[in-house]
Amino acid sequence: MATTNHYTANEWNLIDQMQRDTEAWLRSVRDGGAWDQLPNEANRSFFPIAMRASMGVQALLRGAIGAHYFTSVDAYKDWRTTYPVLVYSVSPVFGGKPRIDYAYDVHCARTLRSTTTGIDTVMSIALGLIEKRLMEAGELDIADFYSPRRAHDIVKAVRIRQPKMLLSLLRSDETVVMATVQLIAMAAQLRDAGTRRDADLKAAASAYVKTIHRKLRNFFQGLDLTAIAPELLAQTINSVRAAIESAAALAQEPGTPDPLDQAA
Numbered sequence: 001m002a003t004t005n006h007y008t009a010n011e012w013n014l015i016d017q018m019q020r021d022t023e024a025w026l027r028s029v030r031d032g033g034a035w036d037q038l039p040n041e042a043n044r045s046f047f048p049i050a051m052r053a054s055m056g057v058q059a060l061l062r063g064a065i066g067a068h069y070f071t072s073v074d075a076y077k078d079w080r081t082t083y084p085v086l087v088y089s090v091s092p093v094f095g096g097k098p099r100i101d102y103a104y105d106v107h108c109a110r111t112l113r114s115t116t117t118g119i120d121t122v123m124s125i126a127l128g129l130i131e132k133r134l135m136e137a138g139e140l141d142i143a144d145f146y147s148p149r150r151a152h153d154i155v156k157a158v159r160i161r162q163p164k165m166l167l168s169l170l171r172s173d174e175t176v177v178m179a180t181v182q183l184i185a186m187a188a189q190l191r192d193a194g195t196r197r198d199a200d201l202k203a204a205a206s207a208y209v210k211t212i213h214r215k216l217r218n219f220f221q222g223l224d225l226t227a228i229a230p231e232l233l234a235q236t237i238n239s240v241r242a243a244i245e246s247a248a249a250l251a252q253e254p255g256t257p258d259p260l261d262q263a264a
Contacts, residue, residue: 011226015213018229022183022205023198025237029187030195037244040192041185045247050181051096053239054103057180058093060235061173064228065089065219066126073137076130079145081221084165086130087158088173090122091115103177106167115170116159124151172219179211180236 007015029035039045066089069075069082076082092115094104104111127148134143158166186204195201212232216225 011213014226014229015209018209018213018233019202019205021230021233022208023201025233026187026190026201026204030191030201032191034241034244035187035191037248038184038188038191038240040188046185046188047096047099049240049243049247050184051102052243053180053184053236054177055093055095056235056239057177057232058103058173060228060232061176061219061225062089062091062093064225065169065223068225068227069220069223070130073134073139073142076134076139076142076146080162081165083154084158084162084169085220086123086126087116087119087155087166088169090119090126092119094177102181103174104170106171106174111170112159112163112166115166116155119155120151123155124148127151127154169220172215175215176212176232179208179215180232183208183236184240 029038039049065085069085094101096102104115125148127146127150130146131143131148134140134146183204186207190200190204209229212229213226216229219225
């Protein structure tokens with residue numbers, strides 16, 4: 001990382017803890033047990049497992065940006081910036097179609113339409129909560145910019161007039177998701193290689209931690225989300241475990257459709 005000398009003591013403590021926790025998970029996968037069922041990246045069953053982790057990470061990021069960006073009512077005063085953040089926070093997570101991607105492709109012309117279609121209702125609900133908060137704070141003039149009746153116009157405005165801001169958020173989202181997928185793939189790879197060298201685990205963990213920390217530190221216009229890094233790792237591990245258990249349970253039921261042929 002280019003500016004490591006600027007990190008605070010708390011940041012270094014967080015990075016060190018993330019490194020240890022990530023290494024611990026990689027070591028548990030390497031040592032087998034329940035993680036023996038984690039397929040490698042070349043196996044077709046890898047995609048739905050990694051996709052489940054991706055969807056969990058995407059959902060966590062959407063919830064986190066709302067909680068961290070709007071800690072103060074002052075944040076709502078610059079609606080030109082807050083509107084894209086709101087749209088991102090209520091946008092649907094990427095669900096794995098086509099089955100070659102794990103996150104929205106920011107270079108695809110359909111992405112803006114996919115992330116802003118059908119969200120007027122959920123946006124209206126979110127705006128209602130914001131309007132109530134602003135009115136209770138005495139910010140009546142600002143509250144009008146967040147009236148639920150503006151839901152459709154806000155979504156449309158972000159898609160047409162502020163696409164770069166929304167795409168910036170989706171690009172950060174994609175970076176975190178792909179680091180997550182690569183971690184899962186590396187876990188299976190190290191296990192299959194039968195490596196016993198701790199240096200290999202450290203290198204794999206470091207690649208994940210550095211990427212995650214660097215992106216969370218400036219997720220959007222200086223917004224720091226590094227505090228959620230441990231939660232992201234826990235979400236990833238739990239999602240992978242749940243996906244493996246679900247696949248194993250389905251495999252034991254006669255006549256059950258192949259989960260790989262269903263939507264991730």
